[in-house]
Amino acid sequence: MIDAGDFPVWAALLVGFFALLGSGLTLLGAIGLLRFRSFYERVHAPTLGTTWGTGGLLLASMIGFTVLESRPVVHELLIAAFITVTTPVSLMLLARASLYRDRTENSTSVPPFEAVETPEPSPEPSPESKP
Amino acid sequence: MSSIILYWSITISQLLLVAAMACCAVRIIRGPRAQDRVLAFDALYVCAMLLLLAFGIRTGATLYFEAALVISVLGFVSTVALAKFLMRGEVIE
Numbered sequence: 131m132i133d134a135g136d137f138p139v140w141a142a143l144l145v146g147f148f149a150l151l152g153s154g155l156t157l158l159g160a161i162g163l164l165r166f167r168s169f170y171e172r173v174h175a176p177t178l179g180t181t182w183g184t185g186g187l188l189l190a191s192m193i194g195f196t197v198l199e200s201r202p203v204v205h206e207l208l209i210a211a212f213i214t215v216t217t218p219v220s221l222m223l224l225a226r227a228s229l230y231r232d233r234t235e236n237s238t239s240v241p242p243f244e245a246v247e248t249p250e251p252s253p254e255p256s257p258e259s260k261p
Numbered sequence: 262m263s264s265i266i267l268y269w270s271i272t273i274s275q276l277l278l279v280a281a282m283a284c285c286a287v288r289i290i291r292g293p294r295a296q297d298r299v300l301a302f303d304a305l306y307v308c309a310m311l312l313l314l315a316f317g318i319r320t321g322a323t324l325y326f327e328a329a330l331v332i333s334v335l336g337f338v339s340t341v342a343l344a345k346f347l348m349r350g351e352v353i354e
Contacts, residue, residue: 142263146270
């Protein structure tokens with residue numbers, strides 16, 4: 131793409147802007163991953179890279195290839211849709227696993243099992259005594 | 262003019278992504294517990310996918326797009342498997 135002489139300046143400016151925006155936000159999320167103190171704070175930081183970081187670079191790629199090939203190139207939307215769908219799922223599974231691990235070790239930084247679970251009927255009365 | 266803009270913006274963008282990957286690698290090494298390492302690995306493969314996309318913009322080849330798509334799919338599967346392992350102690354029950 132760099133060798134293309136007929137690449138217009140406005141498209142180059144747009145591609146550069148979105149690429150810098152996406153990578154800068156990804157770096158910001160990674161720095162947050164490095165600097166936050168607890169795991170439950172850190173789990174928020176990389177989503178900056180998976181939302182606007184991915185979005186910015188995918189927009190840059192879409193604009194660049196659309197201008198370069200003189201036809202709409204939108205197959206980057208596949209990656210965008212996939213990342214948007216899968217990131218909350220994986221991070222929620224990870225946060226639940228971490229919460230489970232912290233609770234089984236009786237860590238004081240997380241609420242215990244009883245504090246958040248719905249009160250279930252006590253198993254003391256046997257089923258035969260109930261009417 | 263446009264080639265200069267593209268060259269420098271993509272180069273700086275790749276440098277920023279490499280710095281982000283370095284931050285994730287430091288978190289993988291330092292991370293006090295296993296879930297921190299899995300989280301940093303998740304961020305690391307996203308950064309690698311974005312680096313491949315930036316490389317694709319730089320070279321103008323659509324080949325790297327497919328590699329980025331495969332990285333995103335396999336990264337999601339591996340993160341879910343690792344989270345399941347942390348939760349249950351085994352992946353397939």
